[in-house]
Amino acid sequence: MKETISKNLFLNALVCPTLGWRLRADDLPDGVASKSPTLADQFRMEQGVEIGRRARQLFPDGVLISTPNLSRAAAETAKLVRAVGPPVLFEATFVVDGYAAKADVLRRIGDSWHLIEVKSNVNLKQELIDDVAYTLMVLSRAGLTVSKASLLLISKDFRLGMEDAKLFAEYNCTQDALVRSSEFQSCWDTIRDGTSAAGMPEPTLIPACKGCELFSDCLGKGIENHIFDIPRLSPRKVDALTQLGVVRIEAIPQDFELTAIQARVRQAVVTGRPWVSPNLREQLNAIRWPAHYLDFETMMTALPLYPDTAPYTQIPTQYSIHKCTAVGEIPSHVPYICDPTLDSRRDLAQRLIADLQGGGSIITYSNFEKTTINGLATLFPDMAGKLSGLTQRIFNLEAVIRDHYYHPAFRGRTSVKATLPALLPGMSYDTLNIKGGDSASAAFAMMALGRYSEEEVEKLKEDLTAYCGQDTLAMVKLVERLSEA
Ligand code: SF4
Known part of the structure; x- marks a missing residue:
């Protein structure tokens, strides 16, 4: 069992309690748990580290909390956030009631703080706001007043050779992050208790299962011709089939509404033979x-x-x-x-x-x-x-x-x-x-x-x-x- 709930774990648990529980219990199938990073993963990580390093250059007064040990980083942060501490902290770490969060950049504004999360995206999207909202939630629980929250994204106008300041575009997302953070707050106890419960919550088929890395070890285990193999099956149809107790393509009722492409997939699976158009x-x-x-x-x-x-x-x-x-x-x-x-x-x-x-x-x-x-x-x-x-x-x-x-x-x-x-x-x-x-x-x-x-x-x-x-x-x-x- 993991000692703390991380951002990734919390956001996954919001979508699926079973997934949250398994991530916290480290109950991951071999292929997922031992997956070594591909060259693409390594390159993405390397770029992320470099972008973080360049973002820190924008705050020359900043102090980096560099220890990888979570408790020590949290203890060091607690000392530095006191009134006389440095004006900017990097990787400030907070552990509260089983939750952990790291803030990329935390800047003092009088008695309050400006939270800045650095991302390698160029466009604003909801999952980035959620990222900020999670950190904001933990910081608030730790007793900090966050008066401003921003995302530092990559600027589309940046070109090779320009100074680091031009690499970033800042988006003030205070309002959106506050709204989302208060929604997250209402799930605090449920997710903490649910992910640390003795027994795993019963999995329920939801549209997100299709992209879940645990699918073949969870609700997809041992099921050939799963309904997720039907292309572009809408969440409405997934729900309707789930209500009927249908998980295999062969069991889809004949009168169930499918598009022409979906129907030919069913036909090929049921007959076990390829479908060939007369116009091929x-x-x-x-x-x-x-x-x-x-x-x-x-x-x-x-x-x-x-x-x-x-x-x-x-x-x-x-x-x-x-x-x-x-x-x-x-x-x-x-x-x-x-x-x-x-x-x-x-x-x-x-x-x-x-x-x-x-x-x-x-x-x-x-x-x-x-x-x-x-x-x-x-x-x-x-x-x-x-x-x-x-x-x-x-x-x-x-x-x-x-x-x-x-x-x-x-x-x-x-x-x-x-x-x-x-x-x-x-x-x-x-x-x-x-x-x-x-x-x-x-x-x-x-x-x-x-x-x-x-x-x-x-x-x-x-x-x-x-x-x-x-x-x-x-x-x-x-x-x-x-x-x-
Ligand atoms: S396959 Fe579905 S139910 Fe199972 S852990 Fe993933 S999202 Fe949750």
Whole structure:
């Protein structure tokens, strides 16, 4: 049992008492408890630490409470918040009645305090207000008067090389945080008692279960074809099926209202056979050969890595092209990866135009490639005509699968990570060193930041090329398999 209730635990317990109880009891399945951070997690954490460090530079009078020990940090804070203490505290720590909170920045305003939470987001959203409201609630219980609450977010106007003060945009969220904090206050006793109770609360299926990391060990345990595998099932329908005691797709009553896409998922699961639209062949016949299969990888970082790029600018970093003369016939594979030390988008755009020459289809998986090419066209008006010409040739394979084919093993999804193992079980990403887009993005950003030796960079580039190449090869194989359906 965890000694204290943290912000994360409290906010999760608000949504689901079972989840709150299990988090406090450390009753987590192996896969969740022992999950080591991915490269993407590591990069996000690293950026968060750097943003926190830069935020602290804005308050030169601040004192950092750096001990990782919660009780010692709370004791140190208690001394420093006295009337004669420093004007600004970083990581001020409070433990009250089983609850713990750390304030990123706490600034004195006379006898009261200004609470500032630092976030790597650029846009204000409710979960950030909730974050501030939780800390405000614990500070109030600890006897502090908080007269102002702010969020320090990343400014959209920041560019590489600007001073740290321009990195942040402050949002005064005092009113919203006070309202939310008083709502939280009313749950104080319930959550404290509920999360420390001897027995776990009975789990109840709610829409949030779908995204819960404990789902497969909780209400999803041992249930094949769960109703959550039905795409876009509204919370209203989830509630209605729960009332009927239905958790498996096969048990959904025939007269239960489903959309056409949802009904075909049920049909495929019930019959155990793929659903194939009568128009699938006609759709595939629209591909003009020779065709190019195209996939991009991109990166988005909170702190810009190149001049004149804004925070979270989506920067294409590499692409893979498999050229096919007919279904499954691959005469060539063309990978391209940018030089991470500089903004190579212009070179990438020029090479892309050259590599996609011809009049055949450009087969992509989703609209992402079209959006990326349009972004390049906006950035480089001198190439806009040629780049727009490429988008006219795009054939979106995922849209064809979504509208014309469903396999029971898709489990309600149409991403390539769902369709590939269902249609081509022997073809997997598991053997690759880079297994996902997030890790590819983080790896490139780390290279751009100069974190690797020359040999490591060369090896990573090979891994990234293999990953992106697998995405286009997967499309080649999917079209082959669908052509046989
Ligand atoms: S699966 Fe649902 S009931 Fe179980 S812990 Fe998660 S949110 Fe709660």
